[in-house]
Amino acid sequence: MVSDCTTFYFVRSGDTCVSIASSQGVTVGELEQWNPKVGSGCTGLWLNDYICVGV
Numbered sequence: 001m002v003s004d005c006t007t008f009y010f011v012r013s014g015d016t017c018v019s020i021a022s023s024q025g026v027t028v029g030e031l032e033q034w035n036p037k038v039g040s041g042c043t044g045l046w047l048n049d050y051i052c053v054g055v
Contacts, residue, residue: 002034007054017042024053 009020017038021028031038034052038044045051 001037001052002055004055005034005052007052008050009053011045011047011049011051013047015045015047017045020051020053026053 007024009024011020017028017031021031028042031051031053032040032042034055035044038051
């Protein structure tokens with residue numbers, strides 16, 4: 001996660017990178033950039049984890 005993150009999102013059951021990006025008003029590319037652990041294709045998105053959705 002980037003060090004200048006200002007907004008966090010708690011990943012819940014059924015969430016995808018696309019659904020999170022859409023609900024938070026960001027792009028999937030931004031999610032991947034701000035959360036390197038998520039990885040390309042959203043393979044590292046884990047349930048009950050926080051991700052950065054704003055810088």
